[in-house]
Structures are given as structure tokens and as C-alpha cells.
Amino acid sequence: MTHEGQIAIGNIRASGGTGEAGQPVVRFVHYSGSQQLMLWLPRPGYQGYGELTVTCDGDLIERAPVMSRLNGSVQILWDTLAWAPGDYLIAISHAEGWRHEIELRKLAPGVKPLDPERVAPAEEEPRGPIVYRDGFGNVIPDLDLEMRAASGRALARKLSRRVDYEGTYRAGTITYVDGDARIAFPYEMCGGALKFSIEVPAAEHWEAATGTPLSSRDEIIAFVAQRVGQEQASSWRYEITGCSIDFYDPHSG
Numbered sequence: 001m002t003h004e005g006q007i008a009i010g011n012i013r014a015s016g017g018t019g020e021a022g023q024p025v026v027r028f029v030h031y032s033g034s035q036q037l038m039l040w041l042p043r044p045g046y047q048g049y050g051e052l053t054v055t056c057d058g059d060l061i062e063r064a065p066v067m068s069r070l071n072g073s074v075q076i077l078w079d080t081l082a083w084a085p086g087d088y089l090i091a092i093s094h095a096e097g098w099r100h101e102i103e104l105r106k107l108a109p110g111v112k113p114l115d116p117e118r119v120a121p122a123e124e125e126p127r128g129p130i131v132y133r134d135g136f137g138n139v140i141p142d143l144d145l146e147m148r149a150a151s152g153r154a155l156a157r158k159l160s161r162r163v164d165y166e167g168t169y170r171a172g173t174i175t176y177v178d179g180d181a182r183i184a185f186p187y188e189m190c191g192g193a194l195k196f197s198i199e200v201p202a203a204e205h206w207e208a209a210t211g212t213p214l215s216s217r218d219e220i221i222a223f224v225a226q227r228v229g230q231e232q233a234s235s236w237r238y239e240i241t242g243c244s245i246d247f248y249d250p251h252s253g
């Protein structure tokens with residue numbers, strides 16, 4: 001069962017610790033039929049983090065090692081469409097004795113989170129947005145608001161995209177995931193200084209092979225190269241050619 005209600009992010013604190021614990025960054029992104037809660041730890045997940053739990057109104061709904069829930073080194077993602085309305089607590093323990101605690105509230109469908117910055121003072125009547133019209137009564141678009149909304153959507157997309165891995169040590173597929181977009185890039189291990197290579201469609205075949213515009217090609221390839229380097233080959237350097245991403249061992253040859 002899905003629940004379209006939005007999530008209001010409440011108190012974020014370190015329980016039982018000091019200021020050295022840092023504070024996670026939490027964001028909620030939602031569209032019709034799709035929503036995601038994103039959390040970035042203040043330090044890499046392998047540096048002492050232990051267990052993650054999620055409770056709703058005191059009932060446990062998830063318990064897992066932090067390392068098993070990481071997307072990269074610091075990001076944790078939840079698809080929250082299945083979360084029913086209620087009060088949630090995410091707790092993430094650490095070997096130093098403290099834990100991160102994040103309070104959330106999943107709202108009923110149609111209920112919007114309260115934005116304190118937009119609440120009018122009690123002595124004033126709430127004011128709606130100013131609507132400008134031309135001489136014929138047509139609404140003039142607020143380009144500033146539209147640009148900010150578009151910028152927010154683009155940022156949410158960039159923060160949630162990822163790469164998935166399938167195959168063996170010798171060969172397989174690395175898939176770029178961006179919303180509904182899925183682009184599979186074959187890879188294979190090599191010999192000598194060239195350790196492994198990811199195949200990418202040439203510019204003239206990009207749109208037909210991927211279903212995405214040519215204008216996005218360089219950005220997508222750069223993201224895949226950087227993310228694979230961070231997650232799988234941090235000690236190697238990479239080069240992007242017209243049809244591949246090649247990873248080299250700088251100490252070989």
C-alpha cells in the first residue's frame with residue numbers, strides 16, 4: 001500500500017554524545033507517485049557507525065547495519081511511499097557511544113508541512129501570492145519562482161541519482177539511475193596498467209542507445225566516472241575517451 005503524504009523533518013540531534021558527532025543532512029523529495037527521503041552522514045559510514053533503526057509511533061519497522069544501507073560512503077536513501085502517516089524516529093548508532101536521532105512526521109495525503117517562515121503573525125491576515133495580469137487579464141508568469149522551482153527539481157535529481165553494479169569481477173554492467181532513466185554501460189577487466197574499461201556509446205549513437213539527449217552525455221559520463229572511481233577504484237585514475245571510461249593503475253607500467 002502506498003501513502004502519498006509528505007514528510008515533515010523535525011528535530012535532528014546527537015544523543016549521548018558531543019559536538020564531535022556532527023549532524024546529518026536530511027532532505028525529502030516528492031512527486032506524484034514517487035517520493036524519497038535522503039540522509040547524508042557527517043562522516044563516512046565505515047568510520048565507526050553501527051546499527052540503523054527506524055520506528056513509527058514506537059513500533060520498529062527497520063533494523064539494519066549502517067554499512068548495508070549506504071549508497072556510496074555517506075548517503076542513505078528511503079523510498080517512503082510505503083510509510084504510513086505517523087511519527088517516525090531514525091536512530092543511527094556509533095561506536096563512540098552516541099547516536100544520531102532524526103524525528104520525522106509522515107502526514108496524511110493533502111496535508112502540507114508547516115513552514116514557519118511563511119506563517120503570518122497572529123495580528124495579520126495571511127496574504128496570498130501577488131498575481132500580476134496583463135491588459136487582457138491573462139496571468140503574467142512569475143519567472144523568478146519558476147526558475148527557483150526548476151533549480152530545486154534539478155538539485156533533487158542530482159542528489160538522488162546513483163550507479164548500480166551487476167556482474168562479476170571480470171565483466172558486467174554498471175547502470176546509471178536517474179529517476180525513471182536507466183542507462184546500462186558494459187564493463188570488463190583488462191591487463192597491464194589499464195585495469196578495467198567501461199564502454200559508453202559514441203556521441204553519434206548516444207540518443208538512440210540511451211534515450212537521453214546528447215546535451216546530457218558529458219555530464220552523465222563524468223558522473224559515472226567519478227562515482228565509480230569513488231566507490232570501486234579510489235586508488236586508480238580514469239580517462240574518458242570518445243567511447244569508454246578507462247581506469248589505470250598509476251603505479252603500473
